Amino acid sequence: xxxxxxxxxxxxVWYRTLRGDVQALDDxxxxxxxxxxxxxxxxxxxxxxxxxKSLIRLDxxxxxxxxxxxxxxxxxxxxxxxxxxxxxxKEVSIIPQYAMSAMNxxxxxxxxxxxxxxxxxxxxxxxxxxxxRRLALVELSRDVLDRYPIELSGGxxxxxxxxxxxxxxxxxxxxxxxxxxLDVSTQKAVAETLVGFRDRGFVKSMIVITHDxxxxxxxxxxxxxxxxxxxxxxAPTDVLVGAPRHPYTQALISSLPEVxxxxxxxxxxxxxxxxPSLLHPPAGCRFRDRxxxxxxxxxxxxxxxxxxxxxxxxxxxxx
Amino acid sequence: xxxxxxxxxVYRTGVFGGGDLTAVxxxxxxxxxxxxxxxxxxxxxxxxxxxRMILRLTSVSGGTITLxxxxxxxxxxxxxxxxxxxxxxxxxxxxxSYNPIFKADRxxxxxxxxxxxxxxxxxxxxxxxxxLEAVRLDPDQVLGKYPHQLSGGQLQRLLIARALLLDIxxxxxxxxxxxxxxxxxxxxxxxxxDLKARGLGILFITHDLSLGNYVSEKTVILRRGAVVEMGAxxxxxxxxxxxxxxxLLASVPQLHKRWEPLxxxxxxxxxxxxxxxxxxxxxxGGVRR
Amino acid sequence: MTVSDxxxxxxxxxxxxxxxxxxxxxxxxxxEALHFARRNRKLVAGLGVVLLFLxxxxxxxxxxxxxxxxxxxxxxxxPSSQYWFGTTxxxxxxxxxxxxxxxxxxxxxxxxxxxxxxxxxxxxxxxGYRGGAVDEALNMVTNVVLVIPTLAVLLxxxxxxxxxxxxxxxxxxxxxSWPWVARAIRAQTFSLRxxxxxxxxxxxxxxxxxxxxxxxxxxxxxxxxxxxxxxxxSSVLIAATLDFIGLGPTEGIxxxxxxxxxxxxxxxxxxxxxxxxxxxLGITVIVGALYIMNVGLDEVFNPKLREM
Numbered sequence: 001x002x003x004x005x006x007x008x009x010x011x012x013v014w015y016r017t018l019r020g021d022v023q024a025l026d027d028x029x030x031x032x033x034x035x036x037x038x039x040x041x042x043x044x045x046x047x048x049x050x051x052x053k054s055l056i057r058l059d060x061x062x063x064x065x066x067x068x069x070x071x072x073x074x075x076x077x078x079x080x081x082x083x084x085x086x087x088x089x090k091e092v093s094i095i096p097q098y099a100m101s102a103m104n105x106x107x108x109x110x111x112x113x114x115x116x117x118x119x120x121x122x123x124x125x126x127x128x129x130x131x132x133r134r135l136a137l138v139e140l141s142r143d144v145l146d147r148y149p150i151e152l153s154g155g156x157x158x159x160x161x162x163x164x165x166x167x168x169x170x171x172x173x174x175x176x177x178x179x180x181x182l183d184v185s186t187q188k189a190v191a192e193t194l195v196g197f198r199d200r201g202f203v204k205s206m207i208v209i210t211h212d213x214x215x216x217x218x219x220x221x222x223x224x225x226x227x228x229x230x231x232x233x234x235a236p237t238d239v240l241v242g243a244p245r246h247p248y249t250q251a252l253i254s255s256l257p258e259v260x261x262x263x264x265x266x267x268x269x270x271x272x273x274x275x276p277s278l279l280h281p282p283a284g285c286r287f288r289d290r291x292x293x294x295x296x297x298x299x300x301x302x303x304x305x306x307x308x309x310x311x312x313x314x315x316x317x318x319x
Numbered sequence: 320x321x322x323x324x325x326x327x328x329v330y331r332t333g334v335f336g337g338g339d340l341t342a343v344x345x346x347x348x349x350x351x352x353x354x355x356x357x358x359x360x361x362x363x364x365x366x367x368x369x370x371r372m373i374l375r376l377t378s379v380s381g382g383t384i385t386l387x388x389x390x391x392x393x394x395x396x397x398x399x400x401x402x403x404x405x406x407x408x409x410x411x412x413x414x415x416s417y418n419p420i421f422k423a424d425r426x427x428x429x430x431x432x433x434x435x436x437x438x439x440x441x442x443x444x445x446x447x448x449x450x451l452e453a454v455r456l457d458p459d460q461v462l463g464k465y466p467h468q469l470s471g472g473q474l475q476r477l478l479i480a481r482a483l484l485l486d487i488x489x490x491x492x493x494x495x496x497x498x499x500x501x502x503x504x505x506x507x508x509x510x511x512x513d514l515k516a517r518g519l520g521i522l523f524i525t526h527d528l529s530l531g532n533y534v535s536e537k538t539v540i541l542r543r544g545a546v547v548e549m550g551a552x553x554x555x556x557x558x559x560x561x562x563x564x565x566x567l568l569a570s571v572p573q574l575h576k577r578w579e580p581l582x583x584x585x586x587x588x589x590x591x592x593x594x595x596x597x598x599x600x601x602x603x604g605g606v607r608r
Numbered sequence: 609m610t611v612s613d614x615x616x617x618x619x620x621x622x623x624x625x626x627x628x629x630x631x632x633x634x635x636x637x638x639x640e641a642l643h644f645a646r647r648n649r650k651l652v653a654g655l656g657v658v659l660l661f662l663x664x665x666x667x668x669x670x671x672x673x674x675x676x677x678x679x680x681x682x683x684x685x686x687p688s689s690q691y692w693f694g695t696t697x698x699x700x701x702x703x704x705x706x707x708x709x710x711x712x713x714x715x716x717x718x719x720x721x722x723x724x725x726x727x728x729x730x731x732x733x734x735x736g737y738r739g740g741a742v743d744e745a746l747n748m749v750t751n752v753v754l755v756i757p758t759l760a761v762l763l764x765x766x767x768x769x770x771x772x773x774x775x776x777x778x779x780x781x782x783x784x785s786w787p788w789v790a791r792a793i794r795a796q797t798f799s800l801r802x803x804x805x806x807x808x809x810x811x812x813x814x815x816x817x818x819x820x821x822x823x824x825x826x827x828x829x830x831x832x833x834x835x836x837x838x839x840x841x842s843s844v845l846i847a848a849t850l851d852f853i854g855l856g857p858t859e860g861i862x863x864x865x866x867x868x869x870x871x872x873x874x875x876x877x878x879x880x881x882x883x884x885x886x887x888x889l890g891i892t893v894i895v896g897a898l899y900i901m902n903v904g905l906d907e908v909f910n911p912k913l914r915e916m
Contacts, residue, residue, distance in 0.1 A: 043500040043502060044500055183362055183526065184361065184527075184567060185361070185566060185567065187572070188578060191572075192578075211500070212501075213574065214573055214574045217572065217573075217574055218577055241575065252501060252502060255501055256505075256529075257505065257529045257530055257533040258529050258574055267509065268505045268509070268533070269505065269506075270503055270505040270506040270509075376811075400813040408807075408811055410807065410808075412804060416804040417808075418805045418827065420826055420827060421826075429809065433813035434813065478808075
């Protein structure tokens with residue numbers, strides 16, 4: 001589990017808007033090992049969704065400004081959508097946000113699968129057996145292929161999309177907010193299914209993007225926290241949740257209410273203020289304005305350094 | 320103060336209204352002043368429908384809703400306006416709650432037009448200032464702005480401030496923090512807890528058990544339109560008796576504690592009557608031994 | 609708030625129905641709309657052409673010192689410096705006819721289109737907002753009018769009622785071209801009605817009528833504007849057809865009537881192009897310009913269509 005599967009270096013992806021470039025992803029460097037499930041956590045505007053999307057498909061407004069992405073030793077041509085076509089679905093795959101609502105309501109699911117496979121040059125008949133096996137694994141019966149999306153529940157649709165995205169055994173799977181719109185009991189089933197995929201070798205490594213740290217705590221090996229387009233902290237799950245070193249991570253963890261904690265007993269606090277605008281991001285550390293530990297060195301941007309094995313932080317106070 | 324008694328909602332479905340869909344089935348509970356009651360359920364549990372019936376946005380098919388003993392389930396017209404002086408609501412999506420082509424503080428102007436037509440400029444500004452202060456918003460930061468210029472947290476608090484302009488007795492908060500960031504959620508939640516100190520009763524509708532546990536005195540657990548367990552929050556969370564409640568609690572992802580495999584329990588059928596299990600703790604179908 | 613903020617904020621929605629229809633892209637709608645309106649070539653060009661014709665319609669008749677149907681000159685004359693568009697078979701000034709005809713065209717468009725828009729909005733908003741039995745009843749009315757073969761009915765009315773004139777013509781047209789407007793507005797109203805801000809307006813004690821006018825209609829203002837443009841265009845075309853087959857106003861002149869006369873008196877085989885080309889082109893260009901304006905407006909109000 002120590003060979004590196006995904007290596008991202010100095011990735012910069014900006015959004016074109018009327019008012020200028022939004023520096024959504026600024027100089028991001030990290031690795032994901034073979035077989036690792038990495039949770040990518042952050043709040044709105046942190047850039048986590050942009051990061052996930054830029055690894056597979058830059059949409060019309062996004063612009064690759066710099067940096068490289070390497071998967072299994074091969075460089076991914078993320079700036080060229082045509083060239084990326086050869087990698088999508090086979091090497092890198094994504095379960096996009098709202099995927100379960102994106103299925104064409106007028107087509108049967110089986111036809112959807114056929115079309116998708118055909119577009120990749122894979123014959124449906126050839127993978128049929130494997131498809132059936134996987135459907136059974138996620139507890140979907142074979143005749144789901146004969147049904148229309150509207151006949152399935154939210155959890156069933158999500159599981160269907162998960163099977164689809166991993167059908168060709170991609171090396172890297174990006175799961176973008178796959179549990180957000182689900183009930184709490186279905187969330188657990190879906191999250192556990194993701195782990196199952198990794199355990200059975202359907203995917204090698206996974207990036208699970210979410211805003212829900214408690215959920216990703218349950219299934220990820222490491223968690224990476226983003227803030228305002230930059231990486232704040234990355235560490236093995238228990239370390240990040242138990243002993244976070246970045247002030248933002250610390251504040252985030254302590255603002256989460258848990259079952260068993262009541263207002264009368266322990267009053268939780270949020271983080272005052274709002275994240276900076278990424279149109280004209282501030283110089284230095286982007287968390288500076290809201291950080292209780294900020295001092296003058298914070299005007300200079302802290303590097304994302306390894307302070308102990310596998311534990312990276314971008315903070316002058318922590319390193 | 321607010322009491323629901325046997326409230327039911329049935330929707331007509333199918334061509335020519337042949338079929339029936341029971342969204343809410345025989346639900347009864349109360350909200351007292353100065354108390355937060357959590358209404359917890361997954362999707363399809365009917366919790367939003369109950370909120371809408373209390374706010375008279377949806378009609379009641381059966382049962383009664385009473386405010387201070389007066390039946391409000393069918394109030395209309397002038398009576399409805401009077402009702403809205405005492406009961407208001409805040410919804411889930413802050414960006415959908417504001418008409419995007421107008422400024423955000425128009426919601427205040429709407430209240431002024433309907434309920435305070437004679438109030439002068441200076442007095443109104445003072446009133447608005449007091450409301451904003453109660454929700455800890457800076458008037459300079461939020462007045463005169465368009466909704467897209469404000470954050471989700473500010474917009475939700477603005478809606479609470481709007482409700483407070485009316486001196487309400489009950490606030491129906493339907494998933495008001497689900498769409499907010501983790502760091503701002505807790506501030507709005509703390510705000511609700513502070514407001515109950517003013518004697519406000521709050522119905523906190525949510526699917527997130529940890530939020531309900533943090534802020535409420537009483538909890539009502541809904542499944543498929545019916546109450547399966549209810550009572551004091553510590554009792555329901557500390558000693559969950561219904562298999563569905565236990566399943567929910569076991570599925571909530573928690574920090575510092577991994578999911579434990581839960582032995583699958585057979586869930587009792589729908590429509591069981593509530594039975595008192597202990598003081599302030601009721602379970603549908605009674606306690607299984 | 610940045611674009612990515614907006615996206616991510618919408619993303620952080622547990623247990624929310626996945627359809628988040630909120631127009632999170634609205635950036636002070638009116639200001640941005642004006643900004644794009646001025647830059648949109650189609651809109652500006654279309655508007656320019658329409659305004660040009662409007663000016664001609666307003667000013668033109670004042671230039672000529674004779675009526676459009678007076679016999680002023682030698683018959684069947686080609687365009688010359690004296691008669692800019694030549695003369696008809698009977699020696700009437702084609703240019704005078706053209707400018708007067710433009711006036712009645714615009715009148716029909718405004719009156720007929722305006723009436724249809726009014727009826728369509730009234731019925732559409734009411735059906736969409738009230739729903740239930742009211743909706744069913746109004747739907748039936750709409751469907752009946754929709755199915756009626758407009759031209760046939762207009763023919764019959766025009767033949768039997770013996771009322772001729774631009775205003776009655778416009779009213780007739782207006783009374784029959786509203787169904788699609790009602791349908792479209794009803795559908796939009798349905799979707800807007802379930803938005804939270806409408807609920808909030810109800811919670812603020814607003815009545816149904818107030819909600820329609822203050823909350824729902826303003827949100828659809830671009831759409832309503834476009835329906836008016838389309839109705840204007842279709843009224844002009846229907847009027848031209850009616851005039852062409854001789855059921856338009858008997859006194860006065862319109863572009864359709866000009867074409868009718870031209871065909872009737874063999875302008876085509878005789879090569880008197882100056883008689884039928886101006887009116888035909890006039891109608892085509894005006895309606896075409898309106899439709900192009902429509903497309904331009906669509907781009908202005910729908911951010912996704914902008915040429916960005």
